[in-house]
Amino acid sequence: MKKLLIATTIQRTLRDFLLPYGDYFRAQGWQVDAMANARDPFPAAESHFDRFYAVDWGRRPLDPHNFARAPRAVRELVAREKYDIVHVHTPVAAFVARFALRGLRAARQVKVVYTAHGFHFFKGNSKIKNGLFIALEKLAGRWTDRLVVINREDYDAAQKHRIVPRENVALMPGIGVDLSRYSRGAVSDAQVAAAREEMRLTPEDRYILMIAEFNPGKRHRDAVRALARIEEPRLHLAFAGQGPLFAETQALARRCGVEKRCHFLGQRDDVPALLKGAAAAVLPSEREGLPRSILEAMAMGTPAIGADVRGTRDLLAGGCGTLVPVGDTEALAHAFHAVFGAPAPCREHVRRASEKVKNYAIERLQKMHEQLYAGLLSPAPAPRQKKR
8 A cells, every 4th residue: 555644834734725635545545644733723634634643843944843853753753654655745844854854765765745835935035035945945855856836936946946856846736726616606696695794795895805814925904905095885805814914904904994894704614605706806915836715716707816926927827817016006906996897807807717727626636646656656767788
């Protein structure tokens, strides 16, 4: 039996993105285990994996737990269970796990795959920070059998900086979206009505939806300030998510005088219904890998507005949505007003996005991972003998 360990920093990453891979490879006869932080308040759905292991590491790179006990715990687990492949996601887990497994990998006892959900070095970041993160990625690249990147900018950067040998870089279209769940036909009118009623919207009101954790890089503040530029009382903003800037963003809405038009919904399980009822989805963040919320909007037939950054650009380029410069609240307000008052161009965006999103179907990504793993585990070709 082939054995796979999927490692992430926090359990929420498993829950939100990787459960279909546990299901898929277990159905293929693999043993699939998972590893993540025990301190994460979002428990993983452990029924999707054969075993779940808690490891004491944190999201902050300088968290002392990351190099106190975590490397030894990872190394001992992998040596004991004899995994064929360890697939790591998220920066901290990826670096610590690859550091821990460098000896086992060198002894050819395990293959290590790293999916970069957006490098921490990127265009527009400071040169000092970019230089540091490039150096760390190149160091960890020595302990990596395959590097998977999910947008064109990261693929070009991995090649340019030689993070790993060129032949060991794979470009995949994200980690997949469930097109059966994110489908307008899968959501009833009653579900949409319930979400609107919760926000106490009138039949004439329309809302733009932002799905993102409240952290500085997502730039919720830009969405609030853009709404404040529009004197249209029927246009609202709905925020789905939690995070450290939740209360601060609420306070900003009050200062901008739009608190009655901003709806802070918290963590949600009815995202498809919220998307179906929305006039548009927005993501003004300054850095992305390949944003899941934009993919979900495309799948749901909801017009999408995003900041012109890697990942978001990959999805919305080619007339699949509206791109605005990062931090340009005037351009963002114009995009908001356009979806409210001029639906015809949005219909063309939706049509193109609906075709494009088929390339990101979870079934296609599962097959791509299966091919990736098969290539890693296939016997290396015997060296050619020289003719005498």
